[in-house]
Amino acid sequence: MEWPRVAAPPGVAERNWRDWTWQMQHRITSAAALAAFVAPSDDERSAIDALAGRFRFVITPYYASLMDPNDPACPIRRQVVPRLAELDDPAGLADPLDEVAHSPVKNVVRVYGDRIAFCVNNECALYCRYCLRKRMVGEPAWAMKKRELQIALDWIRATPSIRDVLLTGGDPLVFSDDKLDWLLGELRAIPHVELIRLGTRLPVTLPCRVTEALCRLLERRHPIWVNTHFNHPKELTADAAEAIDKLTRAGCPVGNQSVLLRGINDDVATMKALCEGLVRMRVRPYYCYQAQLLEGTAHFRVPIERGVELFRALRGRTSGFAIPLYVLDTPYGKVPLTHAYLRGREGDSVVVESYDGRIWREPNPL
Ligand SMILES: *Cc1c(COP(=O)(O)O)cnc(C)c1O
Numbered sequence: 001m002e003w004p005r006v007a008a009p010p011g012v013a014e015r016n017w018r019d020w021t022w023q024m025q026h027r028i029t030s031a032a033a034l035a036a037f038v039a040p041s042d043d044e045r046s047a048i049d050a051l052a053g054r055f056r057f058v059i060t061p062y063y064a065s066l067m068d069p070n071d072p073a074c075p076i077r078r079q080v081v082p083r084l085a086e087l088d089d090p091a092g093l094a095d096p097l098d099e100v101a102h103s104p105v106k107n108v109v110r111v112y113g114d115r116i117a118f119c120v121n122n123e124c125a126l127y128c129r130y131c132l133r134k135r136m137v138g139e140p141a142w143a144m145k146k147r148e149l150q151i152a153l154d155w156i157r158a159t160p161s162i163r164d165v166l167l168t169g170g171d172p173l174v175f176s177d178d179k180l181d182w183l184l185g186e187l188r189a190i191p192h193v194e195l196i197r198l199g200t201r202l203p204v205t206l207p208c209r210v211t212e213a214l215c216r217l218l219e220r221r222h223p224i225w226v227n228t229h230f231n232h233p234k235e236l237t238a239d240a241a242e243a244i245d246k247l248t249r250a251g252c253p254v255g256n257q258s259v260l261l262r263g264i265n266d267d268v269a270t271m272k273a274l275c276e277g278l279v280r281m282r283v284r285p286y287y288c289y290q291a292q293l294l295e296g297t298a299h300f301r302v303p304i305e306r307g308v309e310l311f312r313a314l315r316g317r318t319s320g321f322a323i324p325l326y327v328l329d330t331p332y333g334k335v336p337l338t339h340a341y342l343r344g345r346e347g348d349s350v351v352v353e354s355y356d357g358r359i360w361r362e363p364n365p366l
């Protein structure tokens with residue numbers, strides 16, 4: 001099975017196209033620049049202007065070249081190009097998980113006893129329209145100065161119950177190798193930090209970021225687990241597969257966290273193709289998130305019951321490890337959303353339901 005390779009556009013040298021710093025410097029931030037890749041619709045053009053002061057748009061040339069030039073409903077395009085529907089979401093909140101209230105120090109989010117989400121960076125390669133952290137992504141006030149990173153590291157050092165640190169953002173891999181190496185070294189020097197995780201979308205949005213140098217750097221700080229964020233089978237390219245292959249060869253287990261998005265991946269065929277493609281790349285689908293009650297995202301949200309039925313339809317019909325756990329994140333932690341396969345007790349038996357709806361009574365005396 002060969003994945004499609006994303007070719008450099010005419011006039012762009014292959015060497016530049018595959019250089020992540022070139023990609024970062026040539027990101028698309030205006031309707032005029034977007035027009036080199038797609039024909040922006042009136043809705044998209046108006047939304048780019050209307051949302052410039054609220055949640056800007058930024059897209060890597062690599063990711064832009066996955067977009068369908070003529071179809072505004074393209075699942076890649078809808079993830080990153082603003083739409084007027086974002087202005088119509090009276091229920092949406094800026095911080096639906098109340099992360100700010102869960103921060104003992106700036107950009108450290110603690111919901112669980114033993115692990116934290118540490119938002120080390122407020123920058124990303126591109127801005128997803130449904131980003132949970134849109135309040136901070138691209139916002140200078142949320143940037144972490146070295147001094148602030150030090151304060152957060154001091155807090156972790158002084159909190160021995162923290163055994164698992166999830167570096168997220170924004171995106172920690174937008175950091176230079178030197179800065180990342182420094183941060184990983186500081187964390188590794190803390191004896192109670194057993195596990196470091198990287199939450200990064202760059203294998204999807206800027207796969208050439210995964211360089212040999214990055215892999216050598218990660219290799220020296222194991223155990224490092226990586227969770228990335230593919231949402232649609234169109235994102236499964238040869239470039240992405242190469243980035244994943246490098247990470248797994250460097251010894252990082254790679255998982256995927258997707259978001260259930262209306263009209264993008266909320267049908268069985270698309271979700272199945274995504275999950276089966278991921279396991280072919282040796283990526284384990286980990287979580288699929290219910291889209292939060294987040295400002296400007298009403299047009300992405302799916303009723304939870306539909307989400308439950310979608311993942312129920314995958315159970316028994318593809319490899320078990322291809323199926324992520326569908327979860328709702330709440331200020332109290334992540335809640336699994338699953339079909340009720342466990343039906344209850346009848347005397348000395350427990351009644352369960354199989355994937356295809358048959359009832360089984362398992363003798364199980366109390
Ligand atoms: C998701 C999350 C974690 C990690 O949770 P796991 O279920 O272990 O993957 C940790 N802290 C916060 C605040 C989170 O949102």
Ligand code: SF4
Pocket residue numbers: 123124125126127128130131132133134137169170171201229
């Ligand atoms: S990559 Fe993640 S943190 Fe960055 S904009 Fe997208 S959803 Fe937000």
